[in-house]
Every structure is written in C-alpha cells, then in structure tokens.
Amino acid sequence: MKKPSALTGLDGIAGLRADFPAIHQEIHGKPLAYLDSAASAQRPQAVIDAMVAHEQRNHANVHRGVHTLSQRATDAHEGAREKVRAHINAESSEEIIFTRGTTESINLVAASLGRIRLTSADEVLVTWMEHHSNIVPWQLICEQTGAKLVAVPMTPEGELDLDEYDRMLSERTKIVAVTHVSNALGTINPLEGIIAKAHNTGALVLVDGAQAAAHLSVDVRALNCDFYAFSGHKMYGPTGIGVLYGKSALLDAMPPYQGGGEMILTVTFEETTYNTLPYKFEAGTPNITGAVGLGATIDYLSGIDFEAIARHEADLLAYATAQLLELPGARVIGTAAHKAGVLSFTLADIHPHDIGTILDGEGVAIRTGHHCAMPVMEYFGVPATGRASFGLYNNRGDVDQFMVGLRRALELFT
Amino acid sequence: MNDLQELYREVILDHNRHPRNFGELEDADRVVEGVNPLCGDRMTLYVKTDGQRVEDIRFKGTGCAISVASCSLMTEKAKGGSFAELETLFEQVHAMLTGDPPDAGSDLEKLDKLAVLSGVREYPSRVKCASLGWHALKSAIEGTEEPISTE
Numbered sequence: 001m002k003k004p005s006a007l008t009g010l011d012g013i014a015g016l017r018a019d020f021p022a023i024h025q026e027i028h029g030k031p032l033a034y035l036d037s038a039a040s041a042q043r044p045q046a047v048i049d050a051m052v053a054h055e056q057r058n059h060a061n062v063h064r065g066v067h068t069l070s071q072r073a074t075d076a077h078e079g080a081r082e083k084v085r086a087h088i089n090a091e092s093s094e095e096i097i098f099t100r101g102t103t104e105s106i107n108l109v110a111a112s113l114g115r116i117r118l119t120s121a122d123e124v125l126v127t128w129m130e131h132h133s134n135i136v137p138w139q140l141i142c143e144q145t146g147a148k149l150v151a152v153p154m155t156p157e158g159e160l161d162l163d164e165y166d167r168m169l170s171e172r173t174k175i176v177a178v179t180h181v182s183n184a185l186g187t188i189n190p191l192e193g194i195i196a197k198a199h200n201t202g203a204l205v206l207v208d209g210a211q212a213a214a215h216l217s218v219d220v221r222a223l224n225c226d227f228y229a230f231s232g233h234k235m236y237g238p239t240g241i242g243v244l245y246g247k248s249a250l251l252d253a254m255p256p257y258q259g260g261g262e263m264i265l266t267v268t269f270e271e272t273t274y275n276t277l278p279y280k281f282e283a284g285t286p287n288i289t290g291a292v293g294l295g296a297t298i299d300y301l302s303g304i305d306f307e308a309i310a311r312h313e314a315d316l317l318a319y320a321t322a323q324l325l326e327l328p329g330a331r332v333i334g335t336a337a338h339k340a341g342v343l344s345f346t347l348a349d350i351h352p353h354d355i356g357t358i359l360d361g362e363g364v365a366i367r368t369g370h371h372c373a374m375p376v377m378e379y380f381g382v383p384a385t386g387r388a389s390f391g392l393y394n395n396r397g398d399v400d401q402f403m404v405g406l407r408r409a410l411e412l413f414t
Numbered sequence: 415m416n417d418l419q420e421l422y423r424e425v426i427l428d429h430n431r432h433p434r435n436f437g438e439l440e441d442a443d444r445v446v447e448g449v450n451p452l453c454g455d456r457m458t459l460y461v462k463t464d465g466q467r468v469e470d471i472r473f474k475g476t477g478c479a480i481s482v483a484s485c486s487l488m489t490e491k492a493k494g495g496s497f498a499e500l501e502t503l504f505e506q507v508h509a510m511l512t513g514d515p516p517d518a519g520s521d522l523e524k525l526d527k528l529a530v531l532s533g534v535r536e537y538p539s540r541v542k543c544a545s546l547g548w549h550a551l552k553s554a555i556e557g558t559e560e561p562i563s564t565e
Contacts, residue, residue, distance in 0.1 A: 351476075351477065351478035351479060352478075353452075353454075353455075353480075354480070357418070357539075357540060370451075383476045383477075384454035412418070412422055413427065413479070
C-alpha cells in the first residue's frame with residue numbers, strides 16, 4: 001500500500017495534491033480548480049491502484065466459493081470492513097454494514113427501525129438543514145406508520161436552534177436524525193449534546209455523516225450515536241459504496257431491509273432464518289471492488305493527521321470568504337461559528353447557475369443549485385446558491401482562480 | 415472566453431435584466447407551472463387563448479439568465495401566434511437548442527431574434543434552462559396544463 005507522499009502539518013497537506021491525478025488537468029485551457037468535493041471528492045492514485053489490482057487479480061464472489069479467488073475477494077472485502085471499524089472506532093466489525101452510500105444507509109434505518117419503533121403517537125425529529133436524503137426516507141416511513149415528522153429550526157447564521165431542539169424533544173420523539181456537517185452551509189453541529197439529550201428522553205439518534213467523513217475524525221463510541229451513515233466518494237473513495245454503523249443490539253433487533261442471497265441462513269417456502277450481523281443487512285452480491293477501494297481510502301487517510309486537514313481547509317475557507325466579501329453584492333449563506341470547508345454564496349442578482357457556467361469557463365468547478373436541501377434555500381429566501389467546497393488537495397491558487405471567475409461574472413452581468 | 419460571450423449575448427443579458435411580458439395575467443385561461451430541479455428555476459406561464467391562437471401571454475418566476483431570457487423571448491414571439499405556428503416554432507427552437515437533428519436548427523434566419531439562443535447548444539447542462547419556457551408553452555397550447563419539469 002502506497003502511503004501518502006507527505007504526512008502531517010500544513011506543508012505536508014499541501015504536498016498531498018500530487019497524489020490526486022484528476023486534479024492535474026486543464027479545463028477550457030485553464031488549470032482545473034476543483035472546488036466541488038462536497039458533491040464528490042477526487043481519489044488518490046493509491047485508491048485507484050488498489051481497485052484496479054483487485055479487478056485484475058482477485059475478483060470473484062464473496063462468502064460463496066471454496067476456491068482461491070473467492071477467498072481472496074472475501075478477505076479483501078472483510079478486511080475493508082475491519083478498516084472501517086477501526087477508522088470510526090466501532091466496537092465490532094459486525095456493526096459495519098456496507099451499503100451503496102449514505103442515502104441507502106438512512107433508508108435502511110428508516111424502513112427497518114421505523115417499522116418496529118414508530119406508531120401514530122410518535123415523532124421523528126429532523127432539522128431544517130438536512131439533505132433531502134435525511135428527510136424523505138423519514139417522510140416515507142411516517143406515511144406508513146402515521147408517525148409525525150417535525151423539523152428543528154435554524155438561526156440566521158445557519159446553526160441549529162438548540163433551545164428549540166430542547167423544547168421539541170419529548171417522550172413522543174422516537175428517532176432524531178441529524179447531520180454532522182451541513183452540505184449546503186458547512187455548519188458543524190454540536191452532536192455530543194444533541195445525542196445526550198435525545199437519549200435522556202429515550203430517542204435513538206442517526207447521524208448523517210456524509211459531509212463529515214473527509215474532514216473530521218469520527219469516533220462513534222465517543223459520540224455515542226446509535227447509527228452513523230457515510231459514503232465512500234465524499235471521503236476520496238469510490239462511489240457506490242457506503243457504510244451504516246449501528247449499535248449491534250439495535251441492528252440485531254431490527255428486521256432485514258432487503259431479502260435475497262447472503263442475508264439468509266436457511267430458506268424453505270415456510271420459513272427463512274436470517275444470517276447474523278452484518279450479513280443480515282447485505283442481501284445480494286455486494287460492491288466488492290467498492291469496498292476494496294474504501295479500504296484503500298482509509299489506509300490513505302490513516303497516514304494523515306485529520307487536525308492538519310481541518311487547519312488546511314479552515315485556512316482556505318477563511319481566505320476565500322474574506323475575498324468573496326470584498327465583491328459588490330456578495331452574500332455568504334451559512335456563517336456558523338464552526339464550519340467545515342464549505343462556502344455557500346450568492347453574488348449580486350446573478351443566478352448561481354450562470355455563475356457556475358462562467359466559472360467552468362475559467363476551469364473552476366463549483367456546485368450550483370439547491371444542494372438537495374430545499375428547506376435550507378427556503379429558510380434563507382434564495383432559490384439556489386453557488387457552493388465552493390474544499391478538500392485536502394485544494395490550495396490558495398484554486399481560490400484565486402475562483403475569484404477571477406467571480407469577477408468575470410460581475411463584469412458580464414453588471 | 416469567446417464561447418461565454420457566444421452564450422451570454424447582449425440580447426440575452428438584456429432580456430434577463432428586463433424580461434418582457436413579466437407578471438401574472440388575470441384573465442389567462444391556461445396556466446402552466448415549470449420547474450427545472452437542477453438549478454431551482456421555477457416559472458409560471460399564463461396564456462390567454464381563443465382556443466386556436468395565443469391572444470396574450472405573461473410569465474413570472476425565478477431562474478438563471480438563460481431560462482429567463484429564453485422565456486421572455488418566447489413570450490414576444492408567441493403573442494398573436496396560432497397554435498399550429500407555435501407547435502412548428504417549438505420544434506425549430508428545440509432542434510436549434512439540442513442540435514438534433516443536426517441540420518434542423520441550421521436555418522437560423524427563420525428563427526429571427528431567437529437565433530441568439532443557439533449558443534446554448536455548446537453547453538449541454540444549460541439546454542434545459544433554455545427550453546423550460548418553451549416546454550411550458552407547448553403544454554399550454556396542447557391544453558394539458560400539466561406541471562412540466564425539465565429533469
């Protein structure tokens with residue numbers, strides 16, 4: 001396994017840029033400034049190599065064959081599960097369920113846990129800053145069970161209104177589903193207090209960790225969350241692979257989400273007995289290469305100090321925010337005290353979609369739109385925003401190029 | 415950068431800044447909602463017809479420069495047009511925006527001022543923005559009044 005080319009510290013992080021082949025290309029004759037990692041991060045060569053090597057030499061189905069390739073594939077797949085366990089400090093690898101991504105992880109919990117835990121007397125508490133993937137699965141199960149979905153409001157800075165959260169928590173609250181880091185605003189939520197208070201009233205807590213996994217070191221036992229969901233591709237790994245962490249006692253009590261091969265022990269037409277954890281929740285042939293890639297991603301990240309990543313991204317965020325605010329008509333959406341490397345903004349009355357096209361002409365990739373968080377847009381009274389997001393491979397040069405593009409947009413539109 | 419100027423021509427910037435026929439139409443007999451979920455564009459098209467011809471037309475909503483300008487240009491062109499003429503125009507504009515079939519949109523003279531929208535063809539992600547208002551018009555004259563989405 002190739003280790004990161006440089007290890008810790010601010011300078012060390014800067015050196016990691018060389019590990020990401022996709023970053024080193026030209027778009028419309030300009031060097032690429034990739035500021036869309038919150039949508040999907042680029043992958044280091046080590047991850048790409050690990051996936052190619054698996055495809056070339058070790059592919060077979062897992063847990064099924066007695067032959068050598070099947071054993072190799074099983075070892076790689078289960079080895080990746082153990083890496084994930086260690087990375088988030090779960091107690092046991094049976095608490096690590098592989099899924100297609102955060103969305104499937106949340107749908108799994110909503111459908112399976114919701115079925116046994118929710119009645120028409122109950123409430124599911126989400127927040128105004130959730131991604132649609134942490135709203136809609138709960139709406140679906142609430143429709144089926146008659147439970148009520150309620151949303152904790154935000155402050156004008158884009159922080160959760162914790163007083164309101166305290167007021168809304170009650171014995172009716174059975175599940176609290178909250179994001180670790182807001183994808184549209186960058187807000188880092190104070191999970192410890194949120195989780196402890198939910199537990200005090202008897203609610204279980206699911207954390208949407210999609211935006212956190214690449215930026216914060218996550219310790220599920222320290223957080224004491226009941227479920228934690230995240231995706232490979234937002235943490236420099238492949239798409240199509242994600243993780244659901246769940247406390248084993250809860251996962252044990254939950255019914256299967258999908259039926260099929262792998263998740264069973266015995267099947268007759270009268271009765272099926274389910275497999276043990278984590279396989280009970282992994283029906284069908286899994287994304288084996290994806291799991292291998294995720295394992296390689298964790299190997300890569302394990303050589304890097306997450307605090308150094310956080311400092312590096314905080315520096316870029318501060319640098320970009322200060323420059324942006326010098327532009328006429330610039331507004332930053334989301335000004336929480338604790339933010340990850342996400343800069344959501346509007347500029348004069350130029351529609352973000354036009355800004356996105358103009359920036360692309362300058363080689364700068366940002367996300368524009370509602371970021372799958374329409375309630376956030378509604379709260380701030382904007383139809384859409386532009387969003388620049390930072391990864392460990394970005395540098396101040398990327399921000400400078402971003403500013404060139406924004407000035408160009410102002411020139412064209414005013 | 416020339417490509418961008420090809421997309422954001424002065425006529426488009428002008429129609430974005432000062433959209434024509436903007437606002438509600440009290441006596442509209444056909445109202446169509448249009449949404450472009452990708453960028454959050456939302457518009458409502460109000461059409462007053464005599465059953466065969468567009469007598470008056472207005473729109474309101476929010477959107478990017480391309481969708482607002484295209485919709486504004488569309489209302490100018492549609493006002494007074496017969497349903498049959500506008501169906502044909504829709505096909506011509508659609509062909510110009512998508513380049514499919516490749517030669518169909520080449521007769522830009524026929525499209526007159528609408529030819530300024532031809533730059534959109536080089537930006538596949540923006541074709542939906544430019545066609546939003548036109549799909550709403552088609553829905554209105556076909557009388558379906560179904561909400562339309564360019565996803």
